[in-house]
Amino acid sequence: MTSKDEFFNPAKLSARDKAAVTDTTARAIVNAETAAREKKTEKLKALRLQHEAEAPPVTTPAKKRRTATKPASSS
Numbered sequence: 001m002t003s004k005d006e007f008f009n010p011a012k013l014s015a016r017d018k019a020a021v022t023d024t025t026a027r028a029i030v031n032a033e034t035a036a037r038e039k040k041t042e043k044l045k046a047l048r049l050q051h052e053a054e055a056p057p058v059t060t061p062a063k064k065r066r067t068a069t070k071p072a073s074s075s
Contacts, residue, residue: 013021
């Protein structure tokens with residue numbers, strides 16, 4: 001059988017120690033998220049570059065020039 005001493009720390013932590021633990025945990029989470037985001041970005045960039053390399057070059061059609069309309073004469 002388990003006792004409550006196994007789950008709860010009987011010694012009180014100081015405010016500074018609690019803040020240090022929270023800071024360390026938060027920094028670890030932020031660093032993990034940053035690493036995952038950068039890994040995903042690199043993967044998507046590689047896929048985009050591969051897709052652009054395989055796709056045929058897109059040529060844009062030449063724009064048609066509009067001729068200036070002559071104003072109606074007021075005679």
